[in-house]
Amino acid sequence: MTGGAGPERVTVGGGPRTRPGRVLVHVGLGVLGFLVAVAGSLVQAAWFPLGLLLALAGAVGLFWGGALLTRAKLGVAVPALLWAVTVLVLTATRPQGDFLFGAEASSYLFLFGGMGAAGLCLALAPADRPLFDPTRPLGGGRSGASARKGG
Numbered sequence: 001m002t003g004g005a006g007p008e009r010v011t012v013g014g015g016p017r018t019r020p021g022r023v024l025v026h027v028g029l030g031v032l033g034f035l036v037a038v039a040g041s042l043v044q045a046a047w048f049p050l051g052l053l054l055a056l057a058g059a060v061g062l063f064w065g066g067a068l069l070t071r072a073k074l075g076v077a078v079p080a081l082l083w084a085v086t087v088l089v090l091t092a093t094r095p096q097g098d099f100l101f102g103a104e105a106s107s108y109l110f111l112f113g114g115m116g117a118a119g120l121c122l123a124l125a126p127a128d129r130p131l132f133d134p135t136r137p138l139g140g141g142r143s144g145a146s147a148r149k150g151g
Contacts, residue, residue: 022070026078029066033079036062037086037114041100044110052106052113059083059114060121067125076125080118087111 040055047054062083066075091111093099101107 025070026074029062029069029075029079030082032062033082034086036079037083037090040110040114041087041090044106045102045104048106052110055110056113056117060117063118063121067121071126073122073125076118076122080115080122084115084118087114 036058040058043051044055045051062079063076066079067073069075087110090100091107101111
């Protein structure tokens with residue numbers, strides 16, 4: 001404690017620490033979620049199957065990157081929500097008969113694969129802990145375990 005102002009808060013991770021910075025990062029992640037959804041919806045059908053893999057890799061990269069950047073589950077939720085809403089809006093047909101997604105397997109794989117990836121990234125997102133902790137030994141065991149086994 002310093003100067004009686006209360007306990008110091010130790011922040012873990014490299015995410016932004018100020019409230020306006022966090023808001024700006026989440027807005028940026030939301031815009032990226034929209035852009036990745038539009039780009040993925042165009043690419044996934046154009047170059048099947050590599051386009052589908054590229055579109056899903058872009059979505060997973062955005063979701064996991066948001067989790068690592070913010071060290072919070074909200075870093076996954078914001079781009080994933082905007083991605084899902086954008087893809088669902090793009091699946092609707094217009095009164096003129098235009099559509100962006102065809103009724104084929106790659107469109108459904110893109111939609112459900114992206115939503116599944118968002119759910120996995122949300123479940124595995126590191127929250128308030130470093131991705132790699134230098135104080136823990138590799139392998140996740142206890143620090144004294146290797147010394148006791150005669151090593």
